[in-house]
Amino acid sequence: xxxxxxxxxxxxxxxxxxxxxxxxxxxxxxxxxxxxxxxxxxxxxxxxxxxxxxxxxxxxxxxxxxxxxxxxxxxxxxxxxxxxxxxxxxxxxxxxxxxxxxxxxxxxxxxxxxx
Amino acid sequence: xxxxxxxxxxxxxxxxxxxxxxxxxxxxxxxxxxxxxxxxxxxxxxxxxxxxxxxxxxxxxxxxxxxxxxxxxxxxxxxxxxxxxxxxxxxxxxxxxxxxxxxxxxxxxxxxx
Numbered sequence: 001x002x003x004x005x006x007x008x009x010x011x012x013x014x015x016x017x018x019x020x021x022x023x024x025x026x027x028x029x030x031x032x033x034x035x036x037x038x039x040x041x042x043x044x045x046x047x048x049x050x051x052x053x054x055x056x057x058x059x060x061x062x063x064x065x066x067x068x069x070x071x072x073x074x075x076x077x078x079x080x081x082x083x084x085x086x087x088x089x090x091x092x093x094x095x096x097x098x099x100x101x102x103x104x105x106x107x108x109x110x111x112x113x114x115x
Numbered sequence: 116x117x118x119x120x121x122x123x124x125x126x127x128x129x130x131x132x133x134x135x136x137x138x139x140x141x142x143x144x145x146x147x148x149x150x151x152x153x154x155x156x157x158x159x160x161x162x163x164x165x166x167x168x169x170x171x172x173x174x175x176x177x178x179x180x181x182x183x184x185x186x187x188x189x190x191x192x193x194x195x196x197x198x199x200x201x202x203x204x205x206x207x208x209x210x211x212x213x214x215x216x217x218x219x220x221x222x223x224x225x226x227x228x
Contacts, residue, residue, distance in 0.1 A: 044158075
């Protein structure tokens with residue numbers, strides 16, 4: 001089965017500094033990887049995805065992610081963090097095994113951006 | 116227009132009751148899902164439907180019964196509610212292709228007292 005891991009429960013960063021939220025994956029075959037953000041009391045919002053092609057994927061709100069096959073990682077990045085980026089971030093992988101079709105999520109990383 | 120809408124947003128009910136959560140998507144997607152988010156914010160797939168057909172049932176108690184009257188709707192009915200069912204339930208939809216992102220509803224916060 002496909003899986004993703006988010007090793008950090010929380011990441012703290014100062015506004016204006018670059019941020020990285022880590023994700024590693026375990027898949028058989030080609031991975032379909034996603035990042036989502038969840039603001040308090042809201043649903044999940046899609047940020048970006050990697051299917052194939054360029055290893056650097058650009059998404060919404062200035063976020064980008066780097067796919068690294070050798071390190072099986074798909075870290076989320078932003079060059080300059082904003083206080084409004086504070087939220088819960090989920091990495092996910094598409095699992096097409098067993099005839100099914102589902103997104104399997106990591107455990108989430110709480111991002112806190114402080115002034 | 117809301118892409119994936121679910122109702123109600125909040126649901127407080129007593130143990131033993133039966134309740135339903137409705138979900139509708141206007142994106143023309145073939146696949147719909149129910150996810151459960153627990154108190155630790157972990158997200159776990161419950162069910163996946165493709166064109167009204169159940170594809171995934173992730174060891175969910177049979178008190179939970181999804182129903183898809185058409186491919187734009189996937190409702191969740193829960194019988195004999197238990198305290199442990201308290202969680203936030205998210206409906207989502209996507210195209211069937213592997214690279215397709217899923218769109219999520221705003222969630223239904225279920226509290227069983």
